[in-house]
Amino acid sequence: MNSNIYKAHLALLGANLIYGANYIIAKGIMPNKINPNTFVFIRLACCVILFWCVKFLFVKEKIESKDLFRLALCGLLGASSNMLFFFHGINLTSPVDASIIMTVTPVIVLIFSFIILKEPITKNKLVGITIAGMGAIFLILYGNKAAGTSSFLGNLFVFLNACCYGLYLVIVKTLKKKYNAITIISWMFLFGLLFVTPFTFNDFNNTNFEAFTTNTYLVIGYVVLFTTFFAYLFNVYALNFVTPSVTSSYIYLQPVISFIMVSVYAYILMKDEYAQDINLIKILSCVMVIIGVYIVSKPPKKLA
Helix, strand or coil: CCHHHHHHHHHHHHHHHHHHHHHHHHHCCCCCCCCHHHHHHHHHHHHHHHHHHHHHHHCCCCCCHHHHHHHHHHHHHHHHHHHHHHHHHHHHCCHHHHHHHHCCHHHHHHHHHHHHCCCCCCHHHHHHHHHHHHHHHHHHHHCCCCCCCCCHHHHHHHHHHHHHHHHHHHHCHHHHCCCCHHHHHHHHHHHHHHHHHHHHHHHHHCCCHHHCCHHHHHHHHHHHHHHHHHHHHHHHHHCCCCCHHHHHHHHHHHHHHHHHHHHHHHHHCCCHHHCCCCCHHHHHHHHHHHHHHHHHHCCCCCCC
């Protein structure tokens, strides 16, 4: 393994460790300190500044006017809708549930690729879609019956987040062949901010910032700098040296990290509300989703 590929795997590991921890870290300050709408507005506003600074400094690239609509659609799906669904979802449900449901994203990408790009679905992939879909749907429906912090509505929001993000990944494919990833992300976040502002600015304006503690600012900083800015850059860097299938395979780490974090919160930090978030049904749902996604992501055997 050459040094660039080794660094790419380290970047992917870092990005998914960040994502895995984000489920419980972001949930920790909602809704007592900050509501989901305000969180989304702050995240997008800060990241627009960060990514456009990177673009102005390192990527001198112009966008053709004919591609603005597609970039706006990417902003709607990949920045505004998915973030609103995610933050409202994680506000209502268990970090464990959310991390398991999000691993179904590669399956959603496959389905939208079939519908929009007419990419074929093999029998094996159909089996994988069925298994992963059953695991995710079962977990969503189980939300209202489960003890702990699970929620049907929260799980449904997280699933809709995965659907938005999966559709974004399909739509952005043609743009990736034409533009630098930083250019796409910069425009995507800018459009995302424009879309969410009418729905979130009033909540932001009415937020009691005086009630924020050091922990509140640290959590917001983590979500903005690490979960969004650095994690996106890590993934962009890794894609220069490894295939998208390798990149997507690291999503399996996220439920593992979430399980560990929830266990630490429940049994070491003694936060009782998380003590019942891990049970056999959730573990079985997680296994079903991972098996299904593995079957979907597994490349076909080459004929001799």
